[in-house]
Amino acid sequence: MSVKIKHFPGEEIETRDFREGRVLFESFRPKARYAWSAGIAISRFLEELKNGRILASTCSKCGRIMVPPRIYCEKCFKPTDGWTYVKDTGVINTFSVSFIASDASRLKEPIVVAVIELDGASEGMGIVHLIDEYGDWRELKIGMRVQAVWKPPEERTGAITDIKYFKPVRE
Numbered sequence: 767m768s769v770k771i772k773h774f775p776g777e778e779i780e781t782r783d784f785r786e787g788r789v790l791f792e793s794f795r796p797k798a799r800y801a802w803s804a805g806i807a808i809s810r811f812l813e814e815l816k817n818g819r820i821l822a823s824t825c826s827k828c829g830r831i832m833v834p835p836r837i838y839c840e841k842c843f844k845p846t847d848g849w850t851y852v853k854d855t856g857v858i859n860t861f862s863v864s865f866i867a868s869d870a871s872r873l874k875e876p877i878v879v880a881v882i883e884l885d886g887a888s889e890g891m892g893i894v895h896l897i898d899e900y901g902d903w904r905e906l907k908i909g910m911r912v913q914a915v916w917k918p919p920e921e922r923t924g925a926i927t928d929i930k931y932f933k934p935v936r937e
């Protein structure tokens with residue numbers, strides 16, 4: 767035979783009881799402040815985007831030109847030791863066509879995100895960005911040449927969005 771508990775011992779409390787001071791409690795606002803650094807290489811990279819230039823770092827040992835720049839060559843296990851600029855043109859290394867918006871709603875016109883290998887950077891170095899002005903997305907191809915479309919200088923803030931998107935270059 768089972769016993770059903772109809773009333774638990776103790777007092778039930780509600781939010782109101784806290785507000786009205788009927789329950790002993792402690793309250794405080796933590797002064798938690800956070801700062802996040804982009805690091806040496808990415809900070810310089812973002813600063814240069816404001817000037818409409820794409821910065822890469824170089825390794826004198828293996829000769830690689832890395833973009834986005836990093837301060838450490840993971841191939842040679844040594845710090846990178848130079849800087850250079852790469853072009854704002856390149857080729858699509860891979861891409862994704864999405865008909866789902868960030869709020870999970872369905873889109874009529876897709877968002878296209880690609881990895882772009884920039885001219886002047888070593889093979890396999892790519893940045894992720896949007897592709898637009900492509901016409902029909904079914905005509906997008908790996909290896910297609912693209913070019914950056916920049917925001918006007920006065921609107922740039924030192925963010926990757928200083929480049930609005932990359933557009934196919936019709937050759």
Ligand SMILES: [Zn+2]
Binds near residue numbers: 825826827829830839
């Ligand atoms: Zn290296």
